[in-house]
Amino acid sequence: MFPFSFLLRWLFPDPPLLLQDLRKQVAPLLKSFQGEIDALSKRSKEAEAAFLNVYKRLIDVPDPVPALDLGQQLQLKVQRLHDIETENQKLRETLEEYNKEFAEVKNQEVTIKALKEKIREYEQTLKNQAETIALEKEQKLQNDFAEKERKLQETQMSTTSKLEEAEHKVQSLQTALEKTRTELFDLKTKYDEEITAK
Template sequence: MTSKRGLDTTATDLANRQDESDASRKRLVEQSRDFKKNTPEDIRKVVAPLLKSFQSEVDSLSKRNPVPVLEHAIQLQKKAQRVSDLEIENKQLRETLDEYNHEFAEVKNQEVTIKQLRDKLKELEDKIEATAEARAKEKERELYRGFGEKERQLQETQLSVAKKLGEAEQKVTTLNTEFWR
């Protein structure tokens, strides 16, 4: 169940990041509106293509960044479901073994068969548990690596956008200064 907790945490993190992105986008839209209201038309015409370019880049980043991560999370969730299915199957095997134990208790000389079934069940449980744990840990590591890379790329993009925005603001300041001279 550790991997399910990890998936829940990952899903929560993704939702929080999406909320943060939505809030940031809304702030940018509001700032753009304020800029349009408070800036003379000739300056707006000069800056408009740049602002549209930034808006397009932000929109495309918002659309494409979560998709591969979410697809990977869905794959992990399917694998976690398989582990859950194996646990159900394991429980059913235990119930079946209990039924056999009851029948064998009524029939003498079946102790060897019971021991073999118990050993087999223990072996299967150990194998299933080890396999499921190993797969879940590997997938969790892959997901964290993927998240790290996506986060790094997003930070690089944000720095680039911030730099371009700073340059655009500098140009606007320069244009304002020249305009009011």
């Protein structure tokens, strides 16, 4: 423990009573401070001991990297074997299908003829589907064009009607303006006559 009494004597050499009072007041604080330091030291030692204990246990554990690498290699091999087995199963199924087909079709010419017929049917089907789609598209385009043309005509009619209405309003306003001007001119003339008469 730090000799605080020496420090206090050095700071306060003259008043011994003040020093005694100060010692009484500081003593509990110093005791509490020393207790904290002791507790911290104890915790530090316990933490070091725990760390050493964990370290000793970990140092004896073998390096897991080779085992993990080996496990990964084995997993890849198992996956590859599984893939190969799946592929073999598919090949077996395909081979069985081919064997059935070869058993059903004994003559190669018959097979070629049947395949050609299928191709012709597919081509005809595709041609029919293409024509149907083209007709549907053409019909849709015609309908869309007719609808757009109808809307355009409606818009033109509406615009023409609005234009005629606006022209009519302009004409009415022009007439009203002329009438107002005439009335204003008549009023001014009367006013001038009255002023002249006065």
